[in-house]
Amino acid sequence: MNAAIKGEGVDTTHGAILYLxxxxxSFDGFKAINQLNLDISVGELRCIIGPNGAGKTTMMDVITGKTRPVSGTAFFGQTMDLTSMAEYEIAHAGIGRKFQRPTVFEQHTVFENLELAMKMNKRVAPTLFFRVSSEQKGKIEEILKLIRLHGEETRLAGLLSHGQKQWLEIGMLLMQEPQLLLLDEPVAGMSDAETVRTAELLNELRGKHSIVVVEHDMAFVTEIAQGGKVTVLHEGSVLAEGTMQQVQADERVIEVYLGR
Structure with missing residues (x-):
């Protein structure tokens, strides 16, 4: 198994990286998530779609420890119980989350943003006197090419386009070598050209990381799903699951989300 996928301390011998x-x-009696069952395979790129209020963000909050479920189990790999872990412990275990709005250090350069992301990984930088080694500089160069920002490393992050900021934030997550990436509407607000390049980026990451993408842009989902599994949430539960073609043809999905 690819070591980048397997990760440190994450037992994925049963083939799943995430199991809910x-x-x-429940929030004041309202069930935002209702007996949700979901499993993500090692190296899988899974798209999650559904109407507003379906529970997509709450699901990500549970996975990252921001929200505690009132019942149920959530495992990262075979042994890590996410419901008993703090947010920082989950992040250090190898789960990286990108929110819809990009959060980069705008007064720092692109290179410095990636360097700072590396510093946040305590396995890489245990002291305040951290200096980038040639190997780590090579890693940053590799990420710069991957996220389409090679040649922009000295530019202030605040001067980047919206799409470029999104790519930079994905790059910052990649610097921390996550086994599981959670991406919340990664192409929201992007131009058509940026959306196409983001699809190319995620397709390049396929198999190297396990990825969960929550997205409303159906053309984008179709581009990155590539015959893989798409999960449709509705009222906090899985309404349908299958290939993009299967869920698009599902009468229940058409009725509650896609329309005719």
Whole structure:
């Protein structure tokens, strides 16, 4: 198995990197998540779609420890119980999350943003006197090419386009070598050209990381799904699951989300 996928301390011998069973989250009596079951395979790129209020963001909050379920189990690999871990412990275990709005250090250069992301990984930089080694500089160069920002490393992040900021934030997550990437509407607000390049980027990451993408742009989902599994959430539960073609033809999905 690819070491980049397997990760440190993450037991994925049963083939799943993430396993949610009967997860329920309640806010003042309202079930934002209702007995949700979901499993993500090692190296899989899974798209999650559904109407607003379907529970997509709450699901990500549960995975990252931001929200605690009232019942159910959530495992990262075979042994890490996410419901008993703090947010920082989950992040250090190898789960990286990107929110819809890009959060980069705008007064720092592109290179410095990636360097700072590396510093946040305590396995790489245990002291305040951290200096980038040639090997780590090579890693940054590799990420710069991957996220389409090679040649922009000295530019202030605040001067980047919206799409470029999104790519930079993905690059910052990659610097921390996550086994599981959670991406919340990664192409929201992007130009058509940026959306195409983002699809290319995620397709390049396929198999090297396990990736969960929450997205409303159906053309983008179709481009990155590539015959893989798409999960449709509705009212906090899985409404349908299958290839993009299968869920698009599902009468229940058409009725509650896609329309005719």
């Amino acid at each position: 069973e009967d997860i329920t989250v």
